[in-house]
Amino acid sequence: MNYAGSQATTETRGYMSGFGNSFETEALPGTLPVGRNSPQRCAYGLYAEQLSGSPFTAPRGANERSWLYRIRPSVKHFGRFTKVDAGLWRTAPCHELDVPIAPLRWDPAPIPTDAMTFLQGVNTMTTAGDVHTQTGMAAHVYRITRSMIDQHFYNADGEMLFVLQQGDLRFVTEFGRIDAQPGEIVVVPRGVKFRVEIPFGPARGYACENYGGAFTLPERGPIGANCLANSRDFLTPIAAYEDKETPTELFVKWGGSLYKTELAHSPIDVVGWHGNYAPYKYDLRAFSPVGAISFDHPDPSIFTVLTSPSETVGTANIDFVIFPERWMVADNTFRPPWYHMNIMSEFMGLIYGVYDAKPQGFAPGSMSLHNCMLPHGPDHQAFEHASGGDLKPVKLTGTLAFMFETRYPQHVTKHAASLGTLQGDYADCWSGLQRHFDPSRP
Numbered sequence: 435m436n437y438a439g440s441q442a443t444t445e446t447r448g449y450m451s452g453f454g455n456s457f458e459t460e461a462l463p464g465t466l467p468v469g470r471n472s473p474q475r476c477a478y479g480l481y482a483e484q485l486s487g488s489p490f491t492a493p494r495g496a497n498e499r500s501w502l503y504r505i506r507p508s509v510k511h512f513g514r515f516t517k518v519d520a521g522l523w524r525t526a527p528c529h530e531l532d533v534p535i536a537p538l539r540w541d542p543a544p545i546p547t548d549a550m551t552f553l554q555g556v557n558t559m560t561t562a563g564d565v566h567t568q569t570g571m572a573a574h575v576y577r578i579t580r581s582m583i584d585q586h587f588y589n590a591d592g593e594m595l596f597v598l599q600q601g602d603l604r605f606v607t608e609f610g611r612i613d614a615q616p617g618e619i620v621v622v623p624r625g626v627k628f629r630v631e632i633p634f635g636p637a638r639g640y641a642c643e644n645y646g647g648a649f650t651l652p653e654r655g656p657i658g659a660n661c662l663a664n665s666r667d668f669l670t671p672i673a674a675y676e677d678k679e680t681p682t683e684l685f686v687k688w689g690g691s692l693y694k695t696e697l698a699h700s701p702i703d704v705v706g707w708h709g710n711y712a713p714y715k716y717d718l719r720a721f722s723p724v725g726a727i728s729f730d731h732p733d734p735s736i737f738t739v740l741t742s743p744s745e746t747v748g749t750a751n752i753d754f755v756i757f758p759e760r761w762m763v764a765d766n767t768f769r770p771p772w773y774h775m776n777i778m779s780e781f782m783g784l785i786y787g788v789y790d791a792k793p794q795g796f797a798p799g800s801m802s803l804h805n806c807m808l809p810h811g812p813d814h815q816a817f818e819h820a821s822g823g824d825l826k827p828v829k830l831t832g833t834l835a836f837m838f839e840t841r842y843p844q845h846v847t848k849h850a851a852s853l854g855t856l857q858g859d860y861a862d863c864w865s866g867l868q869r870h871f872d873p874s875r876p
């Protein structure tokens with residue numbers, strides 16, 4: 435793969451498996467110092483730099499940092515910044531308007547024909563919490579019709595979890611390159627520089643901007659040492675760098691604002707790195723679901739892929755949850771998700787297929803919002819089908835939905851509330867639910 439204008443670019447491709455491992459990778463042999471992190475002189479005339487994703491004094495198990503050996507230190511990728519228009523990217527706290535409480539649902543956002551890079555294509559749907567206290571999140575839709583060329587970005591406000599829905603994405607990051615397809619997720623930690631390219635045409639998907647603790651794997655408890663998301667299926671890129679002395683723009687999102695500076699060289703100049711703070715990807719189809727094999731319906735927390743913990747144990751800043759292909763076998767049980775109200779706020783999307791609780795009106799690329807303590811559940815059609823059907827084992831195939839679930843109420847942006855794709859009749863999906871109560875018929 436050649437990158438236009440590059441004077442020297444490593445062509446290595448590949449990944450290292452494992453979640454949160456302490457990885458070591460170098461694009462040139464002997465880049466990584468032995469026995470120390472910061473030698474008096476680094477190999478190849480490189481600079482040593484530490485990127486800390488957790489406070490220095492975080493407990494060992496929660497400590498996240500990587501050592502980068504790069505052509506220039508990041509201070510040389512840092513010019514005079516000017517504040518620029520952030521487009522439709524919003525940051526919590528953001529109360530642009532009062533929307534009456536209601537369950538909300540949107541049809542897919544059309545992909546435009548005009549040129550739109552990742553930075554221009556982020557549309558914030560909801561925000562929650564407060565970026566200034568490193569709590570909460572934002573739910574975005576991205577639409578991309580043009581690769582970032584001589585443009586780079588890093589987010590000081592949060593970690594970015596991309597849920598690819600349509601079109602492939604290539605993330606060219608300081609740590610290496612990640613190629614991802616719909617059905618996969620990509621996580622870029624706070625502070626990591628990257629650009630987004632579309633190798634095969636326009637792309638659309640969802641993104642969760644996590645202001646809080648970094649996503650990690652949930653505890654499994656009595657489930658044991660296997661199933662759900664397994665560590666070995668997470669892939670972190672091997673080192674790859676650009677030695678590229680051409681003008682580029684660097685954008686930084688900081689404190690809810692977007693800033694830009696001009697550089698004379700590519701900031702993707704890390705020749706080798708080691709540590710446990712790095713971007714990664716994961717194929718959601720590698721998730722091994724666990725569920726009821728006799729009767730009844732567990733809570734959807736059994737489908738948690740990643741969790742961003744808060745200071746309160748068991749009360750997530752964000753849970754990233756999926757509803758993948760699986761067998762439904764429970765006897766004498768209402769098998770779809772039950773009707774419920776939840777202290778957590780649920781932003782949901784559909785990557786492909788049909789979601790079993792909403793067979794109509796929720797096409798791939800759609801999204802819904804069921805906020806804190808607002809009731810929701812299967813629509814009329816799903817209820818009648820699940821209540822009257824023959825309970826043979828059934829396999830849900832070709833389906834993949836997801837949820838960003840946060841402890842903080844989600845506030846709808848002005849953009850989201852004004853979209854023509856907002857379904858004004860969403861609540862009508864429950865209007866056909868009939869009264870079946872008959873006290874004479876136990």
Ligand SMILES: [Fe+2]
Nearest residue numbers: 776780804810
């Ligand atoms: Fe729910």
